[in-house]
Amino acid sequence: MIVTVTANPSIDRTIDLAAPLRLGEVQVVASMREQAGGKGVNVARALHAADVDVLAVVPCDGTDPLLAEIAALGVATVAVPTGAPVRSNVTVSEPDGTTTKLNAEGAPLDAEVVTRLIAETAERAATAQWLVLAGSVPPGDTIDLYPRLIAAVRARSAELGVAGPAVAVDTSGPALASVIRSESGRSSVDLIKPNAHELAELAATLGHTEVADGDTLEADPDLALRTAESLLPVLGVGAILLTLGAAGALLVTRDGSWSARPPRITLRSTVGAGDSSLAGYLSAVHAGHPPDRVLALAVAYGAAAASLAGSSVPRPDQTRPDLVEVTALPRIAAGHQ
Numbered sequence: 001m002i003v004t005v006t007a008n009p010s011i012d013r014t015i016d017l018a019a020p021l022r023l024g025e026v027q028v029v030a031s032m033r034e035q036a037g038g039k040g041v042n043v044a045r046a047l048h049a050a051d052v053d054v055l056a057v058v059p060c061d062g063t064d065p066l067l068a069e070i071a072a073l074g075v076a077t078v079a080v081p082t083g084a085p086v087r088s089n090v091t092v093s094e095p096d097g098t099t100t101k102l103n104a105e106g107a108p109l110d111a112e113v114v115t116r117l118i119a120e121t122a123e124r125a126a127t128a129q130w131l132v133l134a135g136s137v138p139p140g141d142t143i144d145l146y147p148r149l150i151a152a153v154r155a156r157s158a159e160l161g162v163a164g165p166a167v168a169v170d171t172s173g174p175a176l177a178s179v180i181r182s183e184s185g186r187s188s189v190d191l192i193k194p195n196a197h198e199l200a201e202l203a204a205t206l207g208h209t210e211v212a213d214g215d216t217l218e219a220d221p222d223l224a225l226r227t228a229e230s231l232l233p234v235l236g237v238g239a240i241l242l243t244l245g246a247a248g249a250l251l252v253t254r255d256g257s258w259s260a261r262p263p264r265i266t267l268r269s270t271v272g273a274g275d276s277s278l279a280g281y282l283s284a285v286h287a288g289h290p291p292d293r294v295l296a297l298a299v300a301y302g303a304a305a306a307s308l309a310g311s312s313v314p315r316p317d318q319t320r321p322d323l324v325e326v327t328a329l330p331r332i333a334a335g336h337q
């Protein structure tokens, strides 16, 4: 079982335009769609489509349209009532695949909701194989929500005398830094899935001013590799799945590094591509595949998602891992474990 937690879920409203966006003008909308969203929800949707046993934990009321959307897909959920509607995030999608994303901040969670969210997650995830913490945390006093969730799950697993889940985190900014800094400087996170900008921001937050900015890393996969390899022991995480957009992704672990280039696709929408990559990674790890195959699945899922409209996530038959070029890389950075 894989448990995903989406602390700040969303209804994703995608507006498809038949012509490029013209700022400040009136344009006709070609089509509109609404999908259940938020990073952990998207990961759960893709895992469910891949027949992986998954449970999505979401703070939202039982009557919220988000829940009906997820339930209609057959994804198992635990809803923690909040008393507030789920936020709406808007994507404007242009014919060439350019997406402009306007994300609402979301409503703060009351202290009782946070307590219940932590308790529900601990109960459900303590015996799971993976706990996935994905997306932003709501505004307010919850910046340390992810370390609190991890600590509660670890405590519950210990009570039950089980090993507890591996932990994957896909977030950014202070929420990402909070899991790195938890537990006396040593993270108990097994995987982070940043993009180049998120990794650069994390490095800067931790005082590594020598690390290049996100644009530079994304444009230079060798530099991105050296950076991820040098940061791995500093961050104390088990692995970094670094997504590089159209250039593919890198997997950097304590045992080695791999790079992968995606198959050619017709770009429709990158929304949800990173979440689909994480789902591909997890489904492959869950199936016991070796790292090169795991990365191939991650990149195939991300590419397939980018070829689909809106926040859609792919089914396995829509992915082409056979067309992903994976390369095992020699270690080139010093200082790793």
Ligand SMILES: O=P(O)(O)OC[C@@]1(O)O[C@H](CO)[C@@H](O)[C@@H]1O
Pocket (backbone or CB within 6 Å): 008, 010, 012, 036, 037, 038, 039, 042, 089, 101, 103, 134, 135, 136, 137, 271, 272, 273, 274, 275, 311
């Ligand atoms: O505000 P966050 O939580 O960082 O991101 C939310 C979001 O942009 O992420 C998903 C795509 O990755 C969308 O479904 C959703 O709208």
